Amino acid sequence: MRKARxxxxxxxxxxxxxxxxxAIWEAVIRALxxxxxxxxxxxxxxxxxxxxxxxxxxxxxxxxxxxQEAGGGLIAGALLGLAVAFAVARFPTARDIVLPVGIAVNxxxxxxxxxxxxxxxxxxxxxxxxxxxxxxxxxxxxINVLRGLTQVDASSLELMRSYAAGDAAVLRKVRIPNALxxxxxxxxxxxxLSLIGAVVGEYFGGLNVALGRVVVESASxxxxxxxxxxxxxxxxxxxxxxxxxxxxxxxxxxxxxxVRGERVA
Amino acid sequence: xxxxxxxDASVVRLSGLAKTFALxxxxxxxxxxxxxxxxxxxxxxxxxxxxxxxxSTLLRLIGDLTHPSAGVVTVNDKPAHQARIDRDYGMVFxxxxxxxxxxxxxxxxxxxxxxxxxxxxxxxxxxxxLELVELTEFARHHPYQLSGxxxxxxxxxxxxxxxxxxLLMDEPFGALDExxxxxxxxxxxxxxxxxxxxxxxxxxxxxxAVFLSSRVVVMSARPGRITRVVEIDLPRPRGVETRExxxxxxxxxxxxxxxxxxxxxxxxxxxxxERAEGEGLTG
Numbered sequence: 001m002r003k004a005r006x007x008x009x010x011x012x013x014x015x016x017x018x019x020x021x022x023a024i025w026e027a028v029i030r031a032l033x034x035x036x037x038x039x040x041x042x043x044x045x046x047x048x049x050x051x052x053x054x055x056x057x058x059x060x061x062x063x064x065x066x067x068q069e070a071g072g073g074l075i076a077g078a079l080l081g082l083a084v085a086f087a088v089a090r091f092p093t094a095r096d097i098v099l100p101v102g103i104a105v106n107x108x109x110x111x112x113x114x115x116x117x118x119x120x121x122x123x124x125x126x127x128x129x130x131x132x133x134x135x136x137x138x139x140x141x142x143i144n145v146l147r148g149l150t151q152v153d154a155s156s157l158e159l160m161r162s163y164a165a166g167d168a169a170v171l172r173k174v175r176i177p178n179a180l181x182x183x184x185x186x187x188x189x190x191x192x193l194s195l196i197g198a199v200v201g202e203y204f205g206g207l208n209v210a211l212g213r214v215v216v217e218s219a220s221x222x223x224x225x226x227x228x229x230x231x232x233x234x235x236x237x238x239x240x241x242x243x244x245x246x247x248x249x250x251x252x253x254x255x256x257x258x259v260r261g262e263r264v265a
Numbered sequence: 266x267x268x269x270x271x272x273d274a275s276v277v278r279l280s281g282l283a284k285t286f287a288l289x290x291x292x293x294x295x296x297x298x299x300x301x302x303x304x305x306x307x308x309x310x311x312x313x314x315x316x317x318x319x320x321s322t323l324l325r326l327i328g329d330l331t332h333p334s335a336g337v338v339t340v341n342d343k344p345a346h347q348a349r350i351d352r353d354y355g356m357v358f359x360x361x362x363x364x365x366x367x368x369x370x371x372x373x374x375x376x377x378x379x380x381x382x383x384x385x386x387x388x389x390x391x392x393x394x395l396e397l398v399e400l401t402e403f404a405r406h407h408p409y410q411l412s413g414x415x416x417x418x419x420x421x422x423x424x425x426x427x428x429x430x431x432l433l434m435d436e437p438f439g440a441l442d443e444x445x446x447x448x449x450x451x452x453x454x455x456x457x458x459x460x461x462x463x464x465x466x467x468x469x470x471x472x473x474a475v476f477l478s479s480r481v482v483v484m485s486a487r488p489g490r491i492t493r494v495v496e497i498d499l500p501r502p503r504g505v506e507t508r509e510x511x512x513x514x515x516x517x518x519x520x521x522x523x524x525x526x527x528x529x530x531x532x533x534x535x536x537x538x539e540r541a542e543g544e545g546l547t548g
Contacts (some may be wrong), residue, residue, distance in 0.1 A: 155362045158330050162356040163376050163427075164349055173375065177366045255365050257406045 040225045045232060048225035057214045057226050062105040063233050066198050066211040069126045070241070073133020074194035078187060080134060081141030088142075089149040089175070096179075106139045111200045123205035133197030144186035148179025181256045184249050191241040199234060276431060276463045277304040277327055282336035284322050286491040297489035300336065302482065304465065306430075309457055311474035311481045313520065319489025320467045321435055327465060328354050329435045341430060348431075352376075355424030355462075357434040360418035363390045363408040363423075369394065370404040373423045380427075396420040397456060414445040418452065425460065432457075434466045438473070447508075450476055454503060471524070475516045476503060483523040493523040 022042045028034070029041040036044060053060050063160035084117025088094045114132050152174055160170050211230050218226035249259055283302035285293045297319035306309050312320040322341055325331045326338055329345040340348035348354065363372045369390050377387045395401045398418040408416055424432060434453075436447040450473060457464055468474050474481045475497055483493040497516055499507055507513055 054338060153362065155358050156364070159358070159362050161330060162328055162354050162433075163350065163379050164352055165379050169379055173378065174364070177364065180366070203399060253366065255409065257409075260407070260409060 002058075037222055037224050040228055044225045045228045048223070049229035049232065052214075052226055052229065057218060057223075057230070058209050059211070059214060059226075059230055059233055062209045062211045062214050062230070063237060065126070065207070065209055066195070066202065066234070067128075067237055069129035069198040069201070069210075070133055070194040071193075072126065072130040073197055074137050074187075074190055074241075075139025076130060077134035077194065078141050078190060081138045081186065082145055082183070084138075085142045085145035085149060085179075087148055095146075102139065103133065110135045111197065114201045114204045117201060118205050124207055129198045129201035129210075132201045133194040136193040136197040140189040140193070141183065141186035144182040144189075145179050148182030149175045152178050181249075181253050181258070184245060184253065187245050188242060191245055192238055195234060195238045197243070214236065274306050276302045276306045276308075276341060277302075277465070278337075278339040279303070279323075279327070280337050280339075282323075282338065284319070284325060284326060284331065285334045295488035297326075297477050297484075298335075299488075299490055302491060302494075304463060306401065307461050307463055309454075309464045309466065309477055309479045311478040312470055312484060313468055313471065313474045313481055314484030314489070314524065315486045316469075317489075318484040320484055322489065323484075324433050324435050324465055324467050327431075328356060330356075352427045353430050355427065355429040355432045357417070357420050357424050357437045359436040359439050361408070361413075361420040363416055363419055365408050366406050367413070368407055369400060369419050372408065372419055373426060375423060376426045382512070390426055394426050397425070398422040398452070412445075414441055414449055417441070417449065421453070421456065425456070425462070428460075430463060432464045433461050434464065436467050436469065439469065446470075446473065451476065451504065454501075458502065458524040471517050471520050472508070475499070475513060475520055476508060481520050483520060485526065492526065493522050495523060 011138075026042050029039065040048075049059060052058065055225070079190050084098065088098050111132065113135070118128045119130045121131055137191075149171075155172050156178075157170065160174060165173070195212055199212040199215070202210045203216055206213060208214075208217065214230040215227050218224070218230065275453065279300050279302045283298040284296045285298075286296060288294050299479050300323060308448060312323055320509065321329065326333055329338070329349040338345040341351075341353055344350075354470075363369075364375070367375065373394050374387055374391045377390060382390070392404075394399070395404055399419055400415060400418055400422070403411060403415065408419070411419070420437070421432075437453075438449045441449060453464075454477060464477075466474070466477060476499075480496050481495045482491055482497060484490065485492045497514070499510070499512055499516060
């Protein structure tokens with residue numbers, strides 16, 4: 001009970017700023033009579049959202065499609081990133097080959113490949129969007145997990161050595177637990193990237209019931225309230241995905257400095 | 266002395282031991298050389314010397330954490346490597362090296378998870394070890410919730426779970442404040458007396474070495490050699506009175522003189538008693 005109140009107090013300033021910002025936005029639009037195609041008022045965006053929730057542009061079904069693509073890409077990218085990180089951590093020579101190549105590939109703006117992914121996997125298929133998402137998610141997960149698996153305290157390894165522990169035991173008892181917070185950090189970065197991948201993939205074609213398509217189509221017909229409404233839904237989806245991962249940190253790594261409380265003794 | 270059945274039989278035997286490291290410049294650096302030493306069962310031996318004298322290297326050689334360039338380490342009548350495989354060692358480092366994702370009891374249990382001990386026996390052993398270091402009530406806490414001294418007690422409990430025959434301690438209390446360090450010294454002595462384990466203890470602190478040890482091995486730097494072995498004949502059990510006794514100051518002086526390379530006659534102790542009190546506590 002007290003915890004809930006403490007939290008409310010902690011987040012109150014952010015809530016005030018958020019709500020206040022929207023109120024000022026609304027007031028400025030009305031006072032200056034700014035036209036909707038430049039910047040619609042929050043109330044107009046809200047109205048467009050409600051009107052097109054399931055009818056018209058079908059924002060809600062579109063969000064479900066986009067969430068599926070982003071989620072699929074996130075899972076695929078995470079699994080791939082994990083697999084490569086474990087393999088590379090296991091074989092130091094692989095690290096010397098994979099890392100420079102990986103860093104070079106990561107410098108490429110992967111979203112530029114969206115049309116090609118559409119070509120490869122079919123623009124109507126969700127797999128083309130998942131592929132872009134996965135490619136974006138892969139790198140931060142791989143790098144973070146690799147760091148977690150290899151940046152292990154030297155004395156931890158000596159300790160395990162003094163117990164005559166083998167490589168498998170060191171992996172299980174030291175490296176994997178050590179990598180878990182790194183993985184979750186990668187996953188948090190990945191949630192945002194996976195949505196970017198899905199939405200940008202949709203910009204370049206696909207079924208019309210998808211948030212990226214709603215953005216493109218509504219903008220082309222100058223229905224900017226709908227465009228903004230779709231952007232609001234994408235943003236909220238991204239925030240919720242992030243919060244799910246952040247919340248799982250409280251369960252999975254309660255001991256970590258980013259999550260834990262105070263010392264008792 | 267070599268008869269394993271005798272109570273003072275040798276546990277660790279070092280002969281002609283040397284360790285050189287290759288430096289990045291291509292040169293080699295001799296950490297220790299010409300080390301001959303024999304440790305008897307149940308002894309408490311401190312290694313003391315200036316920084317760079319190779320005392321930690323010597324400890325790591327005994328524990329098979331590094332390999333000698335020359336000479337032989339025999340532990341319990343077998344090579345050090347075999348002793349490590351047989352889990353004859355308990356290690357305590359300067360940092361507690363606790364796994365922060367594990368609770369206190371899980372940290373203490375870690376070595377047993379590498380064995381075929383069954384669950385019930387493991388839990389009983391963990392409880393026993395936590396009682397030994399008097400941390401039972403913190404079993405379910407995480408390391409970050411404990412003070413430095415308490416964390417180091419967890420490390421000691423963990424090192425003893427296997428009932429190793431040798432406890433290797435590498436400046437375990439170097440990071441603790443003076444008061445906590447003295448408390449920890451008494452704690453270690455109590456555990457040592459309770460378990461009868463052989464302890465090899467690396468330290469910078471002369472008072473600590475004298476208070477704890479049955480013998481203090483004094484080393485010199487570059488190359489690291491044993492210059493003197495001082496028998497500490499202070500009566501046991503040792504406590505607060507020990508630290509205030511005249512004999513204690515004499516022994517502290519003797520070790521200090523040995524460190525300086527002098528002959529360190531014990532009867533010079535009184536003259537430097539004040540000095541021992543003034544600067545001695547940090548060694």
